[in-house]
Amino acid sequence: xxxxxxxxxxxxxxxxxxxxxxxxxxxxxxxxxxxxxxxxxxxxxxxxxxxxxxxxxxxxxxxxxxxxxxxxxxxxxxxxxxxxxxxxxxxxxxxxxxxxxxxxxxxxxxxxxxxxxxxxxxxxxxxxxxxxxxxxxxxxxxxxxxxxxxxxxxxxxxxxxxxxxxxxxxxxxxxxxxxxxxxxxxxxxxxxxxxxxxxxxxxxxxxxxxxxxxxxxxxxxxxxxxxxxxxxxxxxxxxxxxxxxxxxxxxxxxxxxxxxxxxxxxxxxxxxxxxxxxxxxxxxxxxxxxxxxxxxxxxxxxxxxxxxxxxxxxxxxxxxxxxxxxxxx
Amino acid sequence: xxxxxxxxxxxxxxxxxxxxxxxxxxxxxxxxxxxxxxxxxxxxxxxxxxxxxxxxxxxxxxxxxxxxxxxxxxxxxxxxxxxxxxxxxxxxxxxxxxxxxxxxxxxxxxxxxxxxxxxxxxxxxxxxxxxxxxxxxxxxxxxxxxxxxxxxxxxxxxxxxxxxxxxxxxxxxxxxxxxxxxxxxxxxxxxxxxxxxxxxxxxxxxxxxxxxxxxxxxxxxxxxxxxxxxxxxxxxxxxxxxxxxxxxxxxxxxxxxxxxxxxxxxxxxxxxxxxxxxxxxxxxxxxxxxxxxxxxxxxxxxxxxxxxxxxxxxxxxxxxxxxxxxxxx
DNA sequence: CGCCGGCTCGGATACGTATGCGCATGGCAG
DNA sequence: CTGCCATGCGCATACGTATCCGAGCCGGCG
Numbered sequence: 001x002x003x004x005x006x007x008x009x010x011x012x013x014x015x016x017x018x019x020x021x022x023x024x025x026x027x028x029x030x031x032x033x034x035x036x037x038x039x040x041x042x043x044x045x046x047x048x049x050x051x052x053x054x055x056x057x058x059x060x061x062x063x064x065x066x067x068x069x070x071x072x073x074x075x076x077x078x079x080x081x082x083x084x085x086x087x088x089x090x091x092x093x094x095x096x097x098x099x100x101x102x103x104x105x106x107x108x109x110x111x112x113x114x115x116x117x118x119x120x121x122x123x124x125x126x127x128x129x130x131x132x133x134x135x136x137x138x139x140x141x142x143x144x145x146x147x148x149x150x151x152x153x154x155x156x157x158x159x160x161x162x163x164x165x166x167x168x169x170x171x172x173x174x175x176x177x178x179x180x181x182x183x184x185x186x187x188x189x190x191x192x193x194x195x196x197x198x199x200x201x202x203x204x205x206x207x208x209x210x211x212x213x214x215x216x217x218x219x220x221x222x223x224x225x226x227x228x229x230x231x232x233x234x235x236x237x238x239x240x241x242x243x244x245x246x247x248x249x250x251x252x253x254x255x256x257x258x259x260x261x262x263x264x265x266x267x268x269x270x271x272x273x274x275x276x277x278x279x280x281x282x283x284x285x286x287x288x289x290x291x292x293x294x295x296x297x298x299x300x301x302x303x304x305x306x307x308x309x310x311x312x313x314x315x316x317x318x319x320x321x322x323x324x325x326x327x328x329x
Numbered sequence: 330x331x332x333x334x335x336x337x338x339x340x341x342x343x344x345x346x347x348x349x350x351x352x353x354x355x356x357x358x359x360x361x362x363x364x365x366x367x368x369x370x371x372x373x374x375x376x377x378x379x380x381x382x383x384x385x386x387x388x389x390x391x392x393x394x395x396x397x398x399x400x401x402x403x404x405x406x407x408x409x410x411x412x413x414x415x416x417x418x419x420x421x422x423x424x425x426x427x428x429x430x431x432x433x434x435x436x437x438x439x440x441x442x443x444x445x446x447x448x449x450x451x452x453x454x455x456x457x458x459x460x461x462x463x464x465x466x467x468x469x470x471x472x473x474x475x476x477x478x479x480x481x482x483x484x485x486x487x488x489x490x491x492x493x494x495x496x497x498x499x500x501x502x503x504x505x506x507x508x509x510x511x512x513x514x515x516x517x518x519x520x521x522x523x524x525x526x527x528x529x530x531x532x533x534x535x536x537x538x539x540x541x542x543x544x545x546x547x548x549x550x551x552x553x554x555x556x557x558x559x560x561x562x563x564x565x566x567x568x569x570x571x572x573x574x575x576x577x578x579x580x581x582x583x584x585x586x587x588x589x590x591x592x593x594x595x596x597x598x599x600x601x602x603x604x605x606x607x608x609x610x611x612x613x614x615x616x617x618x619x620x621x622x623x624x625x626x627x628x629x630x631x632x633x634x635x636x637x638x639x640x641x642x643x644x645x646x647x648x649x650x651x652x653x654x655x656x657x658x
Numbered sequence: 659c660g661c662c663g664g665c666t667c668g669g670a671t672a673c674g675t676a677t678g679c680g681c682a683t684g685g686c687a688g
Numbered sequence: 689c690t691g692c693c694a695t696g697c698g699c700a701t702a703c704g705t706a707t708c709c710g711a712g713c714c715g716g717c718g
Contacts, residue, residue: 002440002463004674015698020676030696045462050439051389052674055380055703069404078398078425091436094423096407107420110379111331111704133374134331218602247606254607273547277576278583279608333704344668349706359666381704384673440674 084297157190165198221248261327281324413626486519494527501658550577610653
């Protein structure tokens with residue numbers, strides 16, 4: 001059915017290995033032969049089988065990115081990763097993870113990729129362990145697992161959480177609520193830890209009556225805000241574990257005709273593009289996801305080149321971005 | 330390095346073919362042997378090489394989805410496609426396309442996928458032609474190419490555009506603007522065609538002074554709105570080629586402190602989740618992308634089973650969803 | 659007791675490409 | 689003229705799995 005290197009060889013009057021070498025610009029074949037082969041290949045519309053090549057060389061030149069596409073954060077990581085890998089001759093494929101569901105199939109283990117970028121590791125996720133056992137190089141981006149010692153690129157979530165607490169307390173807020181994320185993810189739990197530490201420094205605590213916890217989504221933010229407001233007298237400020245949740249919270253406030261920031265200060269995290277929309281003007285914590293993605297690609301490529309090299313943990317600084325959703329009490 | 334079926338065979342005291350058969354529950358191998366093999370495989374942590382299997386069977390059980398991840402519409406198609414394929418034993422990989430850039434590499438042609446779902450075909454895109462020539466089954470979802478006769482699943486964009494025009498004219502608007510999409514995409518040009526036809530039915534036209542054209546993005550919508558308003562006296566209503574553009578336009582209006590819908594009616598298209606956010610309450614045209622995605626998967630699987638079957642063009646109806654961004658003039 | 663059939667399994671091979679190695683050719687120096 | 693080396697190419701094989709076909713074994717039946 002499909003055209004193979006044997007077909008090209010027959011047409012060009014050479015052997016199959018010569019076709020293989022010629023098309024890869026191997027200097028062992030003469031310029032004349034190379035040209036003959038090129039013509040024949042073009043004539044037949046020959047495209048080398050990636051399967052055959054991979055099996056023969058034991059390398060696929062493919063990198064998998066495991067991401068949760070329901071979360072608007074991740075599409076943003078795709079571009080930089082793609083470019084960094086493409087520059088080194090690697091292809092990138094996306095393995096979609098949906099909601100909280102974990103990738104269970106063995107596409108990462110069955111030899112069809114050379115390495116992986118994990119962006120949605122949970123703290124006790126076994127996937128990184130499996131990869132390590134099977135010798136599949138990988139790097140953790142954004143979130144990490146605590147079960148494994150491996151290359152990672154993260155943001156300084158603790159500092160970010162602390163900065164939010166400092167901002168709000170400095171503005172005079174004393175009754176502060178929070179919509180937190182799942183304890184199972186390192187990013188959410190670090191942000192929470194930093195935030196609580198910041199409150200403590202100001203002599204405050206975060207009572208459980210002022211906390212709702214959920215996954216990173218618009219709908220969770222919206223429902224959580226309603227839940228918090230339904231508990232009686234309302235806080236004067238709220239910290240949201242990320243921008244999507246914050247936007248959900250703001251929409252809940254809009255539904256109830258409560259003004260932001262006059263009746264409630266709202267702060268997010270991530271500084272996605274949506275935070276800068278005039279409609280929201282969301283105060284948030286900027287994370288350089290583009291830079292982190294590039295760095296992660298760099299680390300993975302280094303790991304492919306030297307599987308024994310020292311493990312690297314890279315932490316990116318974050319920056320508070322003050323817009324219009326916070327106000328002095 | 331990696332564990333192969335030969336290793337398992339040696340440990341279980343059988344031949345490699347027997348391992349292959351045993352692990353795939355082939356009834357030719359006795360229950361006892363099957364169990365011995367299973368134990369041995371587990372003990373070694375054996376994972377069958379997908380490369381070897383694919384090369385041997387000439388089928389990869391992988392489907393590629395080509396999508397533009399910068400557009401929030403596409404993540405929404407991933408889930409339904411993924412599930413429909415998974416149900417039939419196929420894996421899905423995403424090939425990212427960025428902005429207007431076309432996928433140029435040959436991952437679709439090099440035999441590493443059994444088929445493809447194209448979601449971002451441009452009208453004169455050559456990719457579908459190449460696939461057809463190479464005999465790679467594919468289905469076009471959402472947008473189609475005019476150069477090829479192949480399975481497709483689309484929305485009734487013409488009817489949607491017409492419905493928007495009818496809504497606005499019925500409300501008494503006479504000076505209507507539009508932020509249109511690229512002529513190179515079927516979805517945008519069909520919506521435009523329907524919209525213009527609807528205006529014509531009401532005795533109106535769409536003067537070029539009232540039109541800005543751009544790609545499907547927030548920033549385009551925002552800039553286009555500023556551009557339109559900078560041209561002097563302003564229209565009373567505007568049709569945006571999709572919801573993302575509409576949200577950009579609304580944000581531009583917010584920046585200028587112009588009230589929606591009192592000073593300008595805005596209508597989008599697609600009815601993404603964001604359209605239903607209380608903050609926007611965007612009037613839009615609902616497209617059943619989930620249903621379309623499932624149908625596309627179905628068509629592709631049918632095509633894989635019967636490459637010679639009749640070509641199917643499936644068009645889904647759309648529905649106007651009236652929210653709060655339109656108002657009688 | 660011999661033959662046949664069914665049940666299990668293994669040997670050989672195929673899939674498409676890459677590569678180690680050997681062979682032929684030709685040129686040049688001795 | 690002979691020997692040597694460099695160049696250019698083909699043969700054989702490897703990668704890991706699936707499958708065709710044949711071989712062995714056992715039981716049952718004639």
